[in-house]
Amino acid sequence: MREIHTQNPEKVNVWAGVIGENVIGPFFIDGNLNGETYLALLQNNVVPTMVNLCSTEGNLQLPALSPHNLSKSLERRRDSVESARSPVLTPLDFFLSGYVKSMVYKTKPDDLADLRRRIILAIRSITPQVLINARRHFYLRLGCCQDAGGMHFEHLLH
Structure with missing residues (x-):
């Protein structure tokens, strides 16, 4: 018999996240994830990172993107925006999440610190070319989704 704590x-x-050929993050959220902690993450980490990336990368342009403008916009929309998405269509779901999990769980992490370290290493290993290929596959998925009239299209991905 083996005792396991599951409570x-x-x-x-x-x-x-992904912008162009750049991965944004990873950012870790301590404690429980709720609307307030998520908004704080976006305002304190994600937005400043995006602004910095956009100011250093000449090919990235996000209109009217400033920490103040985007933070206020996020705050106004926090309760009203519902994100309709298909988990087989978004690059974060069909590529990033699976890729990171496959790298992280090659062997069982020793503890939470090891898990965090592995996540950071996995994300840092993603090259611009890998993201270009993921974006190309994303466009393929969009076409298949359109061909299937918005219905299931996984069988069309060959």
Whole structure:
């Protein structure tokens, strides 16, 4: 017999995104994830990183993007925006999440610190060419989704 504690499993909340050939993050959220902690993450970490990236990368342009403008916009929309998305269509779901998990869980992490370290290393290993290929695959998925009239299209991906 082996005793397993399942009432309070250890977990890591992590946020990452992709802009062009750049991965934004990872950013870790300590404690419970709720609307307030998520908004704080966006305002304190994500927005400043995006602004910095856009100011250093000449090919990236996000109109009227400033920490103040985007933060106020996020705050106004926090309760009213519902994000309609298909998990087989978004690059974060069909590529980034699976890629990172495949790298992180090649072997079982020793503890939460090891898990965080592995997530950081996995995300840092993503090259611009990998993201270009993911974007190309995203456009393929969009076409298949359109061909299927918005219905299931996984069978069309060959």
